[in-house]
Amino acid sequence: MINARSTYMDASIATASPARLLVMLYERLVLDVTRGLDAQRAGDVQAAHQQLLHAQDIVLELRSSLRTEEWDGGPGLASIYDFLHTQLVRANVGKDSTVTESCLALVTDLCQTWRAAALQAASVA
Template identity: 35%
Template sequence: MINAYQQYQQNYILSAPPEKLVVMLCEGALKFARLAKKAIEEKNYAEANNYLIRTQDIIMELNASLDMEYEISKNLRSLYNFIYQRLIEANLKKDGGVVEEIEPLLEDLKDTWQRVYIEVSGLGKNGK
Protein backbone atom coordinates (compact mmCIF):
# COMPACT_ATOMS: atom_id res chain seq x y z
CA MET A 1 0.00 0.00 0.00
CA ILE A 2 1.32 3.42 -0.92
CA ASN A 3 1.42 5.92 1.93
CA ALA A 4 0.31 9.53 1.47
CA TYR A 5 3.85 10.86 1.01
CA GLN A 6 4.71 8.24 -1.62
CA GLN A 7 1.43 9.03 -3.42
CA TYR A 8 2.27 12.75 -3.34
CA GLN A 9 5.75 12.08 -4.76
CA GLN A 10 4.34 9.86 -7.49
CA ASN A 11 1.74 12.48 -8.47
CA TYR A 12 4.41 15.22 -8.41
CA ILE A 13 6.64 13.27 -10.75
CA LEU A 14 3.83 12.23 -13.09
CA SER A 15 2.60 15.81 -13.40
CA ALA A 16 6.02 17.51 -13.67
CA PRO A 17 6.97 19.11 -16.99
CA PRO A 18 9.74 17.35 -18.96
CA GLU A 19 12.34 19.99 -18.10
CA LYS A 20 11.69 19.51 -14.37
CA LEU A 21 11.96 15.73 -14.76
CA VAL A 22 15.40 16.17 -16.33
CA VAL A 23 16.44 18.38 -13.39
CA MET A 24 15.21 15.71 -10.98
CA LEU A 25 17.16 13.02 -12.84
CA CYS A 26 20.32 15.13 -12.72
CA GLU A 27 19.82 15.70 -8.99
CA GLY A 28 19.42 11.96 -8.51
CA ALA A 29 22.55 11.17 -10.53
CA LEU A 30 24.57 13.65 -8.49
CA LYS A 31 23.20 12.30 -5.21
CA PHE A 32 23.96 8.68 -6.12
CA ALA A 33 27.43 9.54 -7.42
CA ARG A 34 28.26 11.26 -4.13
CA LEU A 35 26.91 8.31 -2.16
CA ALA A 36 29.00 5.96 -4.33
CA LYS A 37 32.14 7.98 -3.67
CA LYS A 38 31.46 7.88 0.06
CA ALA A 39 30.87 4.12 -0.07
CA ILE A 40 34.15 3.62 -1.95
CA GLU A 41 35.98 5.68 0.67
CA GLU A 42 34.43 3.46 3.35
CA LYS A 43 35.38 0.35 1.34
CA ASN A 44 31.74 -0.66 1.15
CA TYR A 45 32.03 -1.90 -2.41
CA ALA A 46 28.62 -3.58 -2.65
CA GLU A 47 26.94 -0.29 -1.74
CA ALA A 48 29.24 1.62 -4.10
CA ASN A 49 28.31 -0.76 -6.90
CA ASN A 50 24.61 -0.19 -6.21
CA TYR A 51 24.96 3.60 -6.26
CA LEU A 52 27.16 3.61 -9.35
CA ILE A 53 24.69 1.43 -11.23
CA ARG A 54 21.84 3.74 -10.21
CA THR A 55 23.85 6.70 -11.49
CA GLN A 56 24.58 4.84 -14.74
CA ASP A 57 20.87 4.06 -15.15
CA ILE A 58 19.98 7.73 -14.80
CA ILE A 59 22.63 8.79 -17.33
CA MET A 60 21.34 6.17 -19.77
CA GLU A 61 17.79 7.46 -19.29
CA LEU A 62 18.94 11.01 -19.98
CA ASN A 63 20.78 9.77 -23.07
CA ALA A 64 17.76 7.83 -24.33
CA SER A 65 15.48 10.84 -23.91
CA LEU A 66 17.49 13.11 -26.24
CA ASP A 67 15.76 14.46 -29.33
CA MET A 68 18.49 14.07 -31.93
CA GLU A 69 16.91 16.67 -34.25
CA TYR A 70 18.76 19.33 -32.28
CA GLU A 71 22.50 19.96 -32.53
CA ILE A 72 22.80 20.33 -28.76
CA SER A 73 21.57 16.75 -28.39
CA LYS A 74 24.66 15.46 -30.18
CA ASN A 75 26.86 17.30 -27.70
CA LEU A 76 24.82 16.05 -24.77
CA ARG A 77 24.99 12.49 -26.09
CA SER A 78 28.79 12.72 -26.17
CA LEU A 79 28.83 14.09 -22.62
CA TYR A 80 26.40 11.45 -21.33
CA ASN A 81 28.44 8.69 -23.00
CA PHE A 82 31.64 10.03 -21.45
CA ILE A 83 30.07 10.16 -17.99
CA TYR A 84 28.65 6.67 -18.44
CA GLN A 85 32.02 5.23 -19.44
CA ARG A 86 33.73 6.91 -16.48
CA LEU A 87 31.08 5.49 -14.14
CA ILE A 88 31.78 2.01 -15.49
CA GLU A 89 35.50 2.57 -14.92
CA ALA A 90 34.87 3.87 -11.40
CA ASN A 91 32.81 0.79 -10.64
CA LEU A 92 35.30 -1.68 -12.09
CA LYS A 93 38.24 -0.11 -10.27
CA LYS A 94 36.26 1.09 -7.24
CA ASP A 95 37.97 4.43 -7.79
CA GLY A 96 36.45 7.37 -5.96
CA GLY A 97 38.77 9.71 -7.86
CA VAL A 98 36.95 8.92 -11.09
CA VAL A 99 33.63 9.68 -9.41
CA GLU A 100 35.08 12.92 -8.10
CA GLU A 101 36.13 13.78 -11.67
CA ILE A 102 32.56 13.51 -12.99
CA GLU A 103 30.86 15.26 -10.07
CA PRO A 104 31.43 18.75 -11.53
CA LEU A 105 30.01 17.54 -14.85
CA LEU A 106 26.88 16.27 -13.12
CA GLU A 107 26.63 19.51 -11.13
CA ASP A 108 26.92 21.58 -14.34
CA LEU A 109 24.27 19.44 -16.04
CA LYS A 110 21.91 19.90 -13.10
CA ASP A 111 22.49 23.66 -13.02
CA THR A 112 22.07 24.00 -16.78
CA TRP A 113 18.83 22.04 -16.86
CA GLN A 114 17.60 24.02 -13.84
CA ARG A 115 18.15 27.25 -15.79
CA VAL A 116 16.32 25.77 -18.79
CA TYR A 117 13.42 24.77 -16.57
CA ILE A 118 13.23 28.24 -15.01
CA GLU A 119 13.31 29.92 -18.41
CA VAL A 120 10.78 27.60 -20.05
CA SER A 121 8.39 27.69 -17.11
CA GLY A 122 8.61 31.45 -16.72
CA LEU A 123 9.66 31.16 -13.08
CA GLY A 124 12.54 33.58 -13.58
CA LYS A 125 10.41 36.46 -14.85
CA ASN A 126 9.66 39.47 -12.66
CA GLY A 127 11.60 38.10 -9.72
CA LYS A 128 9.29 35.09 -9.31
Protein backbone atom coordinates (compact mmCIF):
# COMPACT_ATOMS: atom_id res chain seq x y z
CA MET A 1 0.00 0.00 0.00
CA ILE A 2 2.81 2.42 0.87
CA ASN A 3 4.55 1.71 -2.45
CA ALA A 4 1.35 2.45 -4.39
CA ARG A 5 0.92 5.74 -2.52
CA SER A 6 4.53 6.68 -3.19
CA THR A 7 4.16 5.87 -6.88
CA TYR A 8 0.99 7.96 -7.05
CA MET A 9 2.65 10.92 -5.31
CA ASP A 10 5.70 10.70 -7.58
CA ALA A 11 3.46 10.70 -10.67
CA SER A 12 1.40 13.61 -9.30
CA ILE A 13 4.51 15.69 -8.78
CA ALA A 14 6.07 14.74 -12.12
CA THR A 15 2.96 15.75 -14.08
CA ALA A 16 1.95 18.85 -12.11
CA SER A 17 2.20 22.32 -13.60
CA PRO A 18 4.57 24.80 -11.94
CA ALA A 19 1.59 26.60 -10.38
CA ARG A 20 0.24 23.32 -9.00
CA LEU A 21 3.67 22.40 -7.64
CA LEU A 22 3.80 25.71 -5.80
CA VAL A 23 0.36 25.12 -4.31
CA MET A 24 1.37 21.58 -3.30
CA LEU A 25 4.44 22.98 -1.54
CA TYR A 26 2.31 25.52 0.32
CA GLU A 27 -0.19 22.83 1.29
CA ARG A 28 2.64 20.77 2.75
CA LEU A 29 3.92 23.86 4.57
CA VAL A 30 0.49 24.38 6.15
CA LEU A 31 0.40 20.70 7.12
CA ASP A 32 3.86 20.83 8.70
CA VAL A 33 3.11 23.95 10.74
CA THR A 34 -0.26 22.51 11.80
CA ARG A 35 1.38 19.27 12.91
CA GLY A 36 4.12 21.22 14.67
CA LEU A 37 1.55 23.27 16.55
CA ASP A 38 -0.44 20.18 17.49
CA ALA A 39 2.73 18.51 18.77
CA GLN A 40 3.69 21.61 20.78
CA ARG A 41 0.26 21.67 22.37
CA ALA A 42 0.56 17.96 23.18
CA GLY A 43 4.00 18.49 24.72
CA ASP A 44 5.75 16.32 22.10
CA VAL A 45 8.91 18.38 21.69
CA GLN A 46 10.61 15.99 19.25
CA ALA A 47 7.64 15.77 16.87
CA ALA A 48 7.19 19.54 16.97
CA HIS A 49 10.89 20.00 16.24
CA GLN A 50 10.79 17.67 13.21
CA GLN A 51 7.66 19.28 11.74
CA LEU A 52 8.93 22.82 12.22
CA LEU A 53 12.34 21.91 10.76
CA HIS A 54 10.62 20.59 7.64
CA ALA A 55 8.52 23.76 7.45
CA GLN A 56 11.72 25.82 7.67
CA ASP A 57 13.21 23.78 4.80
CA ILE A 58 10.16 24.49 2.65
CA VAL A 59 10.35 28.22 3.35
CA LEU A 60 14.06 28.22 2.47
CA GLU A 61 13.24 26.43 -0.80
CA LEU A 62 10.50 28.94 -1.60
CA ARG A 63 12.88 31.79 -0.83
CA SER A 64 15.79 30.40 -2.85
CA SER A 65 13.62 29.76 -5.92
CA LEU A 66 12.05 33.22 -5.84
CA ARG A 67 13.22 35.44 -8.68
CA THR A 68 12.77 38.83 -7.05
CA GLU A 69 13.87 40.75 -10.13
CA GLU A 70 11.14 39.31 -12.35
CA TRP A 71 8.14 41.02 -10.76
CA ASP A 72 7.40 44.02 -8.58
CA GLY A 73 6.11 41.94 -5.66
CA GLY A 74 9.23 39.77 -5.53
CA PRO A 75 11.19 41.76 -2.92
CA GLY A 76 8.13 42.00 -0.66
CA LEU A 77 7.51 38.26 -0.87
CA ALA A 78 11.19 37.63 -0.15
CA SER A 79 10.84 39.71 3.01
CA ILE A 80 7.80 37.68 4.05
CA TYR A 81 9.73 34.44 3.53
CA ASP A 82 12.67 35.78 5.56
CA PHE A 83 10.34 36.86 8.37
CA LEU A 84 8.49 33.55 8.31
CA HIS A 85 11.71 31.54 8.48
CA THR A 86 12.92 33.59 11.44
CA GLN A 87 9.60 33.09 13.22
CA LEU A 88 9.59 29.34 12.57
CA VAL A 89 13.09 29.08 14.04
CA ARG A 90 11.96 31.16 17.02
CA ALA A 91 8.87 28.99 17.53
CA ASN A 92 10.97 25.84 17.35
CA VAL A 93 13.85 26.92 19.56
CA GLY A 94 11.60 28.61 22.10
CA LYS A 95 8.96 25.87 21.93
CA ASP A 96 6.48 28.73 21.64
CA SER A 97 3.06 27.69 20.37
CA THR A 98 1.92 31.33 20.20
CA VAL A 99 4.59 32.06 17.60
CA THR A 100 3.71 28.84 15.78
CA GLU A 101 0.05 29.93 15.70
CA SER A 102 0.99 33.21 14.05
CA CYS A 103 3.13 31.32 11.53
CA LEU A 104 0.20 29.04 10.77
CA ALA A 105 -2.07 32.03 10.13
CA LEU A 106 0.49 33.50 7.74
CA VAL A 107 1.17 30.30 5.79
CA THR A 108 -2.56 29.55 5.57
CA ASP A 109 -3.18 32.99 4.05
CA LEU A 110 -0.27 32.55 1.63
CA CYS A 111 -1.52 29.10 0.63
CA GLN A 112 -5.03 30.40 -0.05
CA THR A 113 -3.64 33.29 -2.08
CA TRP A 114 -1.44 31.07 -4.25
CA ARG A 115 -4.26 28.54 -4.67
CA ALA A 116 -6.57 31.32 -5.92
CA ALA A 117 -3.86 32.65 -8.25
CA ALA A 118 -3.24 29.19 -9.67
CA LEU A 119 -6.96 28.68 -10.28
CA GLN A 120 -7.22 32.06 -11.96
CA ALA A 121 -4.19 31.35 -14.15
CA ALA A 122 -5.63 27.97 -15.13
CA SER A 123 -8.95 29.51 -16.12
CA VAL A 124 -7.24 32.12 -18.31
CA ALA A 125 -5.10 29.55 -20.09
